[in-house]
Amino acid sequence: MAELPGCDVAIVGAGIAGSALALGLSGHGLSVTVIEAQPLDSGPLPAGLELEDFDPRVVALNPRSQDLLEQWGAWQGVVDYRSCAYRHMTVWDADGTGAIDFDCSDVGAIALGHIVENRALVRSLLARLQAAADVRLLAPERLQACSREGAGGMLLQLESGSQLRAGLVVAADGALSRVRELLDFRTREWDYGHHAIVATVQVEQDHRATAWQRFLPTGPLAFLPLPGTARAHYCSLVWSIDSDRVEGLMNMAEEEFCLALGRAFEQRLGKVLACSRRYSFPLRQRHALDYVQPGAALVADAAHTIHPLAGQGINLGLQDVAVLAEELLRARQRGEAPGSLTVLKRYQRRRKGENLAMMVAMDGFKRLFEQPALPLRWLRNAGMRGVDRARPLKQRLMQQAMGVAERD
Numbered sequence: 001m002a003e004l005p006g007c008d009v010a011i012v013g014a015g016i017a018g019s020a021l022a023l024g025l026s027g028h029g030l031s032v033t034v035i036e037a038q039p040l041d042s043g044p045l046p047a048g049l050e051l052e053d054f055d056p057r058v059v060a061l062n063p064r065s066q067d068l069l070e071q072w073g074a075w076q077g078v079v080d081y082r083s084c085a086y087r088h089m090t091v092w093d094a095d096g097t098g099a100i101d102f103d104c105s106d107v108g109a110i111a112l113g114h115i116v117e118n119r120a121l122v123r124s125l126l127a128r129l130q131a132a133a134d135v136r137l138l139a140p141e142r143l144q145a146c147s148r149e150g151a152g153g154m155l156l157q158l159e160s161g162s163q164l165r166a167g168l169v170v171a172a173d174g175a176l177s178r179v180r181e182l183l184d185f186r187t188r189e190w191d192y193g194h195h196a197i198v199a200t201v202q203v204e205q206d207h208r209a210t211a212w213q214r215f216l217p218t219g220p221l222a223f224l225p226l227p228g229t230a231r232a233h234y235c236s237l238v239w240s241i242d243s244d245r246v247e248g249l250m251n252m253a254e255e256e257f258c259l260a261l262g263r264a265f266e267q268r269l270g271k272v273l274a275c276s277r278r279y280s281f282p283l284r285q286r287h288a289l290d291y292v293q294p295g296a297a298l299v300a301d302a303a304h305t306i307h308p309l310a311g312q313g314i315n316l317g318l319q320d321v322a323v324l325a326e327e328l329l330r331a332r333q334r335g336e337a338p339g340s341l342t343v344l345k346r347y348q349r350r351r352k353g354e355n356l357a358m359m360v361a362m363d364g365f366k367r368l369f370e371q372p373a374l375p376l377r378w379l380r381n382a383g384m385r386g387v388d389r390a391r392p393l394k395q396r397l398m399q400q401a402m403g404v405a406e407r408d
């Protein structure tokens, strides 16, 4: 079996979280290896603005995530390709008159965040990474086995038959993390009973740089603004819906689906004119009981997956990455090993509470909007109207979603 040169930190997964962590560690004297199962795609990204030119997977990045990406030198690459700033957010209840409108001017910001296509973000991060001399990228290469070697670190076995030793292995390998499974990290998880349908849609009217979300009893429906032209207006669709309804929607012909979608969205942007290929997947809440073990740490979706209704998944994940990088670099200055449990527990202490609080809040939201009972519907609508009128509370909610609340 070929033995590759060892490293201080091996990161499994070069999605958004893994490549961001490698960038955060680069240039500080640690040797880093990134292992990615997929080939690194380096061809040109589609430049056109037709439906199928958009990546159906997008993320709403808040200003805090944008700051981090700027710090890691990856934001400019995103902007140079394309993104869409959203300045307003409108949330309303399908079952009443409650609505909340958020506007970036309420908190003195120029945007609430940006809608970014996943592949553009990963591409920008990887372009920076490929220029980093202290980061070795192994792709396509898959982690197959991982074990602890006493106090000496971790032994990783790869699909190609090679192996390598690392002081620390970081799981950035997504929601179905192989590292988490191999090292027996326990999780608390349950089905939301929802599937998400994602696609790109063309709508009749300009989206007005607004992220739209309608809460239906069957789940939230979001239209997120995308770049377009004076005549062609696009949104990214995230339709979370009871799992028993998803097959019917996925099997509909495009025209029928657009009609059903337009009705569900109350035609807020006029007719839904066209829809790209649709993808659907189950939504599951998952939270690791521990993020760390000696020589191993979980970040982002490997540590937690959350309902997409508030668009917070990778925003939390990038905070994990930033805090883990900070703790590892501080440990290096103090002469502590990257795999030391004391070092890794500092990371866990700083991140688990915030992630858990957001997950609980999202779960509460989802449940509240599912309630058919009249008194609850009335309370919910009155609550939304109340929040909409209560400026300080609204500002607080916006700052939280933008990731800037703790800077006060």
Ligand SMILES: Cc1cc2nc3c(=O)[nH]c(=O)nc-3n(C[C@H](O)[C@H](O)[C@H](O)COP(=O)(O)OP(=O)(O)OC[C@H]3O[C@@H](n4cnc5c(N)ncnc54)[C@H](O)[C@@H]3O)c2cc1C
Pocket (backbone or CB within 6 Å): 012, 013, 014, 015, 016, 017, 018, 035, 036, 037, 038, 058, 059, 060, 061, 141, 142, 143, 144, 172, 173, 174, 175, 178, 196, 198, 238, 299, 300, 301, 302, 308, 310, 311, 312, 313, 314, 315, 316, 317
């Ligand atoms: C419908 C939907 C909408 C969302 N919207 C938002 C939003 O608006 N805002 C937001 O913040 N978040 C959003 N999210 C969440 C966000 O998409 C995820 O949090 C994010 O993509 C997770 O990134 P990651 O790098 O942790 O994992 P992934 O993107 O899953 O990357 C994992 C990587 O690991 C690699 N890998 C896996 N196994 C192995 C192995 N054994 N060996 C080597 N490599 C491996 C994979 O190939 C992949 O490249 C949304 C999620 C969904 C489902």
